[in-house]
Amino acid sequence: MLCWGNASYGQLGLGGIDEEIVVEPRKCEFFHGKKVCDVGCGLRHTAFLLEDGTVYTCGCNDLGQLGHEKCRKKPEQVVALDAQIILAVSCGESHTLALNDKGQVFSWGQGSDGQLGLNNFEECVRVPRNIKSLSDIQIAQVACGYWHSHALSRGGQVFSWGHNRYGQLGLGINGQSISTPQIIQSLQGVPFTQISAGGAHSFALTLSGAVFGWGRNKFGQLGLNDCNDRSYPTLLKSLRSQRVIYVSCGEDHTAALTKEGGVFTFGAGGYGQLGHNSTNHEINPRKVFELMGNVVTQISCGRQHTMAFTPSCGKMDAFGLAGNGQLGTRSTCNRKNPAPVKGPWGASNSSMDTDSESGYCVKRIYAGGDQSFAHYCTANDKDDVRIPDPHRRICILNQEIIHKWCNYSPGRLPIEISNEIELVFSSASCLNGSFLSTSNPDHYSTSSKCSGVDLSMARLLLHRVVQQDHHEIAQQIAASLEKNLIPRLSNSPPDIEALRLYLTLPECPLFSDRNNYVTIAIPFAKSLLSLKETPLKVLGNWWSTFEPPVFQRMVELYKGVVVYLLQMHKMGIPSVEQRIFTCFLDTSLRLLEILHTVSERAGHIIEYDKFYIHELDDLIDIRNDYVTWIQRQMYPLGQDGVVTLCRYPFVFDAQAKTTLLQTDAVIQMQMAVDQAQMQNFSSMFMPAVESVNPCLILIVRRENIVGDTMEVLRKSKNVDYKRPLKVIFVGEEAVDAGGVRKEFFLLIMKELLDPKYGMFRYHEESRLIWFSNKVRF
Known part of the structure; x- marks a missing residue:
């Protein structure tokens, strides 16, 4: 372990040295032959985690932040944690958190702002205590701000507690400190990979590189293009496309590392800690151009300084405040640009011996307060810190776990x-x-x-x-x-x-199992339909990119649900369950309707006939369903608990549509007759109203049957076409109207089907005549 920076409180772990500051990396002999797995840097104290799960601390102990009463100048074991296998440590200004292999969290040190999570505001706790309110939750990560704390569970929930003057807990409230871990509800459902905390601001990073920030923003340390504090987590849209894989927080500044090895910094820059060759504050993430060309794999922020490490060439850079030697440049002069940390660093692909004077193969860098650390290892140690520890991540479904x-x-x-x-x-x-x-x-x-x-x-x-x-x-x-x-x-x-x-x-x-339709598939569809407009639109965009077989599986799933519900209904569901049945059926059909719309807008991901439910003829009375639907159109009754399949015509196949057309023709004809009779009734009392024949009268000559028919139809109104047809041949007496009408149709079809007309076609089975280039049935 190499260390440099402020040693006035013993936080470097070098023992009783005379210097108060160390301006270049120096070996910490205490860790010779020991493997360090994690380091937590507080403002004036440090916690070290060894490979065997033991914790050592050193530095300031005025508020019990070391967890022991031993020497503070060199690392001493926290004996109270001796029975625990610790996996991670983190330090705030004057408090410390430790996470064990069972996902339990221990805290000690200053607790006056509730930052220990112990449901009290004790000034200091000198012996580690278990945060009991988190005992039933498997925690994967912990992070300390100056006076607040966060934890990420294996189930993906983010917890916060402690000081909240600037909204740094992310709970939507400011000012009130909270002494018990609270779930940040506004982050529910997002797959996070890392949490981090600065002086009074916090960040959470998703598995796909989206960055959420909240808390104090006086210097723009949230990167949101303003200086307004945030009490709710807010997405940094400017970093969405940058593939961020790690975020580190200083007191009032922030650094983000991308997958390609780029570094963005923002926030307070008064000491040059942003690395932009200026002391300006930055309210938007800005790339550190002097680090471009290097594939940086690690970053770490101290109080007012920043470090970056490039393993391919064994290069370590630091910038910002240097008054306590924390940059490791052998100088106490601040640096506004990345400056090399002094030391014989070896490249990661080097085979040099780390105990020789030729170089150190750095494994991990750490910074916090005004101190800095570099853990080095043998060159053949293949451990790569860029590969996340599965115990410190949320639990996901993959090949290994299955x-x-x-x-x-x-x-x-x-x-x-x-x-x-x-x-x-x-x-x-x-x-x-x-x-x-x-x-x-x-x-x-x-x-x-x-x-x-x-x-x-x-x-x-x-x-x-x-x-x-x-x-x-x-x-x-x-x-x-x-x-x-x-x-x-x-x-x-x-x-x-x-x-x-x-x-x-x-x-x-499980979704395709009929036994789970009511318990899983339908509730899932209901949750989907309850989404607000924007997320539903995003889902539509994603669905539109589906391959046809994948999209059709979703359609077939909910077609199956509809058929199942109708079958159960036909078999007889008790009347008390009618309302539930109606809700289930409506939910499934509405989801199919959305999928149908998506498919159409995307240029038919699957053909329209793939939405047909062929079992409808056997499961419902289509005529009755259509009549009910017409009645609801004419006389809306609100939510009356009735679902009509006619609201979703895309599920009807050709046979069902033919039945609908025939039913509609009968209804339209009856309505036209009723309207004519009503008008005739009114004409008896109101002279201004003309009487009309309830039938459409066709008076034709046999020798000019087509011409006479077309002339009558040309003069008729749309409503006339809906009335019953009555045909009269000139000079003949119609005894049997039905027989005359049949004779008329036979004659006119013979004429219309003559090649000289050409534009008409006749379908024997359905007895429909139509314009071949206009209408499709």
């Missing part, structure tokens, strides 16, 4: 696996973080046009985890979806990454 779940003897499901299944399938965050595409463009390109999801992978893995051989797993998944996940889905997700499960979950075989 293999673990299915690699047990069928029978009783082990409690550990059961809990893990429930964790994943009860969490929108976990599912939204699963099945991410690694192709080009990969999931870092997620947008309203691109979901970032690999649907083929989703289908493969979901079919692999739901197998007949392991029905216990399927039962656990179904229970988690029904009781936990679907009921908690928000109608206004905070980000597009929270919408991915609406694409992937229908690929799960």
Whole structure:
């Protein structure tokens, strides 16, 4: 371990040295032969985590932040944590958090602002205590601000507690400190990979590089193009397309690292800590141009300085405040541009011995307060810090975890696996973080046009985890979806990454099981339909990019649900359940309607006949359904609990549509007759009203049947065409009107079908005549 910077409180762990500042990297002999896994830097104290899970601290201890009463000049073990295997540590101004392998969080130090999460405001706690309110939740990460704290659970929830004057807890309120961890509800469903905290501001980073910030913004440290504080998490739209993979916070500034190795900084720049060759503040993320050309893989922010590491050439840069030697440049002069940290650094591909004078192969850099650290290792140590520790991430569904779940003897499901299944399938965050595409463009390109999801992978893995051989797993998944996940889905997700499960979950075989229609498929559709306009529009965009087989599977799923509901209804559902049946049927049809609209707008992803439900003729009385629909059109009754299939005509096949046309013709004719009779009745009392014949009279000559017919039709109004037809041949007496009408049709068809007319066609089965170039039946 190499260290440099402020040593006045012993925070460098160098023991009883005379210097108060160390201006260049110096070996910390205490860690010789020990492997350091994590370092937490507070304002004036430091916590070190070793490979065996033990924690050592040093530095200022005036508020108990070391967790022991031993020497503060050199690292001493926190004995109270001796029974714990600690995985991560983090330090605030004067408090410390530690996370163990069971996902439990311990805190100690200053607690006057509730930053310890112990449900009190004690001035100081000198012995680590378990945060009991988080005991039933598996925590994956912890992060300390100066006087506030955050935790990220394995289920993807972000918790916050402590000082809240600037809204740094992200709970939508300012001023009131909170001493018990609270869920940031506005971030629910988003798959986060990292949380970080600065002086009084905070950040959360998603798996696909979206950055959310909140809290103090006096210097623009939230990067939102203004200096207004935020009490709710707010998306940094300017970084959305930059593929951010890590965020580090200083006291009043922020640095973001991209997948390509670029560094963006913003916020307070008074000491040059932004690296832009100026002392200006920046309210928008700005790339550090002097680092361009280098693939930076690590960044770390101290109080008012920033460090960046490029392993390919073994280059470490620092910029900002240097008054305590924290830049490691052998100088106390501030640097406004990246300056090389002094030391023989070796490139990552070097085979040099780290104990020689030729160079150190740096594994990890850390900064905080006014101190800096570099953990170096042997050159053949292949551990790569850019690969996230699975224990410090949210739990996602992948090949490895499914293999673990299915690699047990069928029978009783082990409690550990059961809990893990429930964790994943009860969490929108976990599912939204699963099945991410690694192709080009990969999931870092997620947008309203691109979901970032690999649907083929989703289908493969979901079919692999739901197998007949392991029905216990399927039962656990179904229970988690029904009781936990679907009921908690928000109608206004905070980000597009929270919408991915609406694409992937229908690929799960459980959705296609008729036994789960009522408990899973329909509630899922209801949640989808309850989405507000903007997220629903994004889903429409994503659906429109589906391959036809994938899109059709979604359509077939909910066609199946409709058929199932109608079959159950025909068999007889008790009247008390009629309202529920109606709601279920309407929900399924409305979802099909949305999919039909998406398909049409995208130029028919699938053919229109793929939406036909051929079983309708057997399951409903189409004529009665049409009459009911007409009545609702004429006399709206509001929500009267009646669903008519005619509201969704795209599900009718040709046979059903023919029945509709025939029914409509009868209704239209009867309405025309009624209207004529009403007009005749009025004419008896109102001379101004002309009487009309309730029939359409055709007076024709046999020798000019077509011409006479066309002349009458030309003079007729639209309403006349709906009335019953009465045909009179000139000079002949019609005894049997029906017979005359039949004779008329035979004659006129003979004429119309003559090649000289050409434009007409006759269909024997349906007895329809139509213009061949105008109308399609």
